[in-house]
Amino acid sequence: MQRNFCGLRLSVGSLMVVLVACSSSYAARAVRSSESxxxxxxxxxxxxxxxxxxxxxxxxxxxxxxxxxxxxxxxxxxxxxxxxxxxxxxxxxxxxxxxxxxxxxxxxxxxxxxxxxxxxxxxxxxxxxxxxxxxxxxxxxxxxxxxxxxxxxxxxxxxxxxxxxxxxxxxxxxxxxxxxxxxxxxxxxxxxxxxxxxxxxxxxxxxxxGRSSLGSASYIDQTKVAKSERHSSKRSHKKSARKKKSSSKPAGSEARSGSLNREA
Missing domain, CATH: 3.40.630.40 (Zn-dependent exopeptidases)
Structure with a gap:
């Protein structure tokens, strides 16, 4: 009876080993399938x-x-x-x-x-x-x-x-x-x-x-950036042109403008 019990225990143990091996094999195939x-x-x-x-x-x-x-x-x-x-x-x-x-x-x-x-x-x-x-x-x-x-x-x-x-x-x-x-x-x-x-x-x-492993938070629309930079450059250029034009006026004209403003 003891021998039969031991034999049964060995059979159950062997079955568990087979099940674990099958499970591991299936998991490995699933991983390979996912990776491929x-x-x-x-x-x-x-x-x-x-x-x-x-x-x-x-x-x-x-x-x-x-x-x-x-x-x-x-x-x-x-x-x-x-x-x-x-x-x-x-x-x-x-x-x-x-x-x-x-x-x-x-x-x-x-x-x-x-x-x-x-x-x-x-x-x-x-x-x-x-x-x-x-x-x-x-x-x-x-x-x-x-x-x-x-x-x-x-x-x-x-x-x-x-x-x-x-x-x-x-x-x-x-x-x-x-x-x-x-x-x-x-x-x-x-x-x-x-x-x-x-x-x-x-x-x-x-x-x-690698489409799922890289984040997309760093995405910047380069065209919009370039367009923004162009607009900024144009605004700066216009300001510079106005400043240059203003500085090129005769001193008398600036004085006249100032006096008119004060009178108003």
């Missing part, structure tokens, strides 16, 4: 395409080619990390903005990452900027921008809130990354190297993975 992001869909949108080259008229480097290459590299990085990835375009075709938005909105647990490069008539313009619209998109925008600017040798033009169609119409967190100016000779040269485009893709992917 295989429950999240990332919709990657390569800007422009087909007859839409992107950029400005006469631009030598076609933006549509650069955005597609970075988007495909980003897809490979995220797929390798376990994410479910959807491309709005995977070749040189034109996709209307409404279609891009419809693709994004067809997924629930998802985020939308739009890849672009900048352009302007001023060749000296440079830097990377990231756009968002909804407040839910700010953590993603902040994280992506943090890592991309940290890994690129370009100026940080800030995170900005704008009502671009693909950002305004998407029902999921959405960001648009401007990966540098193709009209800037230096940044265009970077963009045309495969290693740099791979680096951009990897940093964007790091931002996707």
């Amino acid at each position: 992001g295989d429950s999240l869909t990332v919709v990657i949108d390569a800007g422009h395409g087909g007859h839409d080259r992107g950029g400005i008229p006469g631009q030598r480097v076609a933006e549509k080619n650069m955005t597609l290459d970075v988007a495909q590299r980003l897809r490979n990085v995220l797929s390798g990390a376990g994410y479910h990835v959807v491309m709005t375009r995977d070749s040189d075709v034109f996709v209307p903005l409404a279609t891009r938005v419809a693709i994004a909105n067809s997924y629930r647990n998802a985020i939308f990452v739009c890849i672009h490069f900048n352009a302007t008539n001023r060749m000296g313009a440079s830097g990377i900027e990231t756009y968002f619209y909804s407040r839910d998109s700010l953590p993603l925008a902040s994280a992506v921008h943090y890592y991309v600017t940290g890994g690129a040798p370009s100026a940080n033009r800030g995170v900005r809130r704008r009502g671009y169609y693909v950002l305004r119409k998407t029902a999921i967190p959405a960001v648009l990354v401007e990966c540098g100016f193709l009209t800037n000779p230096t940044e265009a040269a970077y963009a045309q190297t495969a290693s740099y485009r791979q680096k951009l893709a990897e940093e964007i992917a790091t931002g996707v993975r």
